[in-house]
Amino acid sequence: MSRTLVSEIEIQAPPETVWAVLTDFPAYPDWNPIEIEMHGEPVVGTRLHHTSKLPGRKPMRFSPTIVAADPGRVLAWEGRVVVPHLFDVHHRFELSPVTTEGTRLRQSERFSGLLPPFLTRTLRQTQEAFEIANQAIKSRAESIANTPRR
Secondary structure, three states: OEEEEEEEEEEOOOHHHHHHHHHOHHHHHHHOOOEEEEEOOOOOOOEOEEEEOOOOOOOEEEOOEEEEEEOOOEEEEEEEOOOOOOOEEEEEEEEEEEEOOEEEEEEEEEEEOOOHHHOHHHHHHHHHHHHHHHHHHHHHHHHHHOOOOO
């Protein structure tokens, strides 16, 4: 059984700027209240090491693998908790231009395995976390886009 969560937001910054924010992993602790730590490279096959903190929960560490990295378009990773088919996760960011200076960010996560049907509270908190993270990404990208170039 699987379940997919989705959150979308429009950002007044070009896809390249949003991509730069999403893939600047060392800067995550400076602005991201959900993905509070991230190490790795946005390259297919690379293992990420990150720490997430859902609202009202303790931080949790994960080590997913990048499965898609198309600059300015898609960043995705897959991982699992403990063993395959118990709690598998596919996380995806999709960027699409809405104007010459605007981007629609679609963040989604597909959960599959034996545990997701029993984790409705965690899934609700994850949906809330997506909304918070999207606002943080928007704020960061728009701040960068509006900073005068020297």
